Amino acid sequence: MSDLLKSIDARTKLAGTNKLEILLFFLGVDQRTGRRETYGINVFKVREVMRTPPITAAPEMPSAVEGMVSLRGALVPVVDLARYAGITTATSRDIMIVTEYAGHTQGFLVESVDTILRLDWSKMRVPPEMLTAQMGGLVTAVTELEDGRLVMMMDVEKVLSETTNYDDELQYRSVVPINRPDCTVFYCDDSVVARKQIERTLQAMDVKSVGAVNGRAMWDELLKVAAYADSVNKAVTDLVSLVLTDIEMPEMDGYILTKQIKADQRFNGVPIIMHSSLSGMSNQKLGLSVGVDEYVPKFEPQRLAETLARRLGAEVPEVAS
Numbered sequence: 001m002s003d004l005l006k007s008i009d010a011r012t013k014l015a016g017t018n019k020l021e022i023l024l025f026f027l028g029v030d031q032r033t034g035r036r037e038t039y040g041i042n043v044f045k046v047r048e049v050m051r052t053p054p055i056t057a058a059p060e061m062p063s064a065v066e067g068m069v070s071l072r073g074a075l076v077p078v079v080d081l082a083r084y085a086g087i088t089t090a091t092s093r094d095i096m097i098v099t100e101y102a103g104h105t106q107g108f109l110v111e112s113v114d115t116i117l118r119l120d121w122s123k124m125r126v127p128p129e130m131l132t133a134q135m136g137g138l139v140t141a142v143t144e145l146e147d148g149r150l151v152m153m154m155d156v157e158k159v160l161s162e163t164t165n166y167d168d169e170l171q172y173r174s175v176v177p178i179n180r181p182d183c184t185v186f187y188c189d190d191s192v193v194a195r196k197q198i199e200r201t202l203q204a205m206d207v208k209s210v211g212a213v214n215g216r217a218m219w220d221e222l223l224k225v226a227a228y229a230d231s232v233n234k235a236v237t238d239l240v241s242l243v244l245t246d247i248e249m250p251e252m253d254g255y256i257l258t259k260q261i262k263a264d265q266r267f268n269g270v271p272i273i274m275h276s277s278l279s280g281m282s283n284q285k286l287g288l289s290v291g292v293d294e295y296v297p298k299f300e301p302q303r304l305a306e307t308l309a310r311r312l313g314a315e316v317p318e319v320a321s
Contacts, residue, residue: 020121020248023049024114024151027082028091038114039081040143040151042248045101045277049113052078052096062163069107071098078107079163081154085138101277103297104160119143124153124250126190126213137192141250153250157277157298158193175305177206178314180241184208185308186225187244188218188257189275194246194298198275201301205308215245215252219260226266237269242311247276255290262291271311275304 022040029036055078057067064084068075078096082089093109124141141153185207189195195211202209212218222240229236243261245254252260254274261267271293296307 019118020044020124020253021116021118022151022153023097023116025095025097025110026112026114027085027087028089028093028111031088031090038145038149038151039110040117040153041097041099041108041156042153043116044248045099045156047098047100047105049095049097052094052107052109065163066109069096071105071107074105076105076107077163078109079159080109081159082109082111084159084163085154099156101156101160103299106160106163108156108159117145121249121253121256122251126250127152140190140192155191155193157191161193171301172200172204174302175201175204177204178309178312180207180312180314183241183312184210184239185242185244185312186210186212186218186222186240187275188212188215188249188254189246190214190249191246194275197299197301198244198304201304202308204301205305207308207312214249215254215257216249217251218243218245219252219257222261222267226264229266235269236266240267240270242308243270243272244275244308245272247274258290258292273307273311 021043023043023046024038024040026036026038053069053071055067055069061067064079064081066078066080068077070076076098080093082093089111091111093111095110095112096107097110097113098105098107124143127139127142138155138158139152140155143151143153145151185202187195187198187202187209188211189198190213195213199209199211210221212221222243225239226236229239243257245257247254254276258272258274261270261272272291274292274295275298276295277298294307294311296304
């Protein structure tokens with residue numbers, strides 16, 4: 001299984017080209033439909049693929065959490081993805097995808113893995129609203145393979161949020177309002193969970209915002225704002241105070257969005273903050289190389305609020321390191 005995975009540094013070279021590599025996997029035959037659907041996860045988030053070691057169950061765990069395993073001395077929670085997604089299957093799930101992102105490591109039980117594909121983010125499409133509503137935002141993007149199969153990209157951040165309770169209300173209580181009623185933050189993220197977290201942080205700060213589901217939608221929105229600013233003889237900075245962007249998004253990723261913004265002189269003076277669960281130094285360096293002004297790891301509302309407040313010209317107590 002380990003032969004499927006190359007080094008993260010090698011894959012980082014893809015970033016900034018609007019390309020990604022995804023690991024295809026299966027959850028088994030759904031007894032309701034008789035179909036065996038194909039799912040995907042960005043390889044950036046995969047640490048290893050292995051046969052599932054013995055799992056130790058613990059009391060009062062979420063229903064989709066099988067238990068925990070010990071990996072090189074670290075206790076790792078294990079989530080049955082089929083059960084989490086509401087898929088009833090009799091197929092055994094003996095393979096575990098170990099993922100690492102946002103400072104968390106977890107194992108996902110799957111039936112099997114297929115292969116790694118290199119794709120262009122422009123080939124990834126936002127799923128239909130009906131599918132999004134039915135699965136609660138679990139599928140963030142869909143792409144069609146050459147053999148006609150549709151691959152559904154899973155929102156692993158949503159799985160993490162709902163199975164580990166990392167998104168605790170207490171994280172937002174220390175976020176304080178700032179006195180900047182003239183500011184508007186534009187943000188984009190393909191994860192419904194991440195968008196809600198950003199919204200909650202900005203609401204706690206009492207800052208106006210405009211959101212989008214990916215880089216393409218955000219770029220279209222920014223172009224509309226720039227055209228309006230031109231028509232009323234205003235600077236874009238009067239309407240757009242800051243752009244907060246994720247890295248991984250269908251149609252246009254955060255690196256390409258940053259390049260587009262920085263290449264358009266109308267957006268001069270608009271800071272860009274990259275907000276991602278891909279917190280490796282290689283990703284941060286690449287973000288800085290395409291013009292990102294600052295990098296903030298996901299799921300730290302206090303640190304995000306401190307960074308936004310500082311960039312917006314407000315004074316708030318800094319978060320301790």
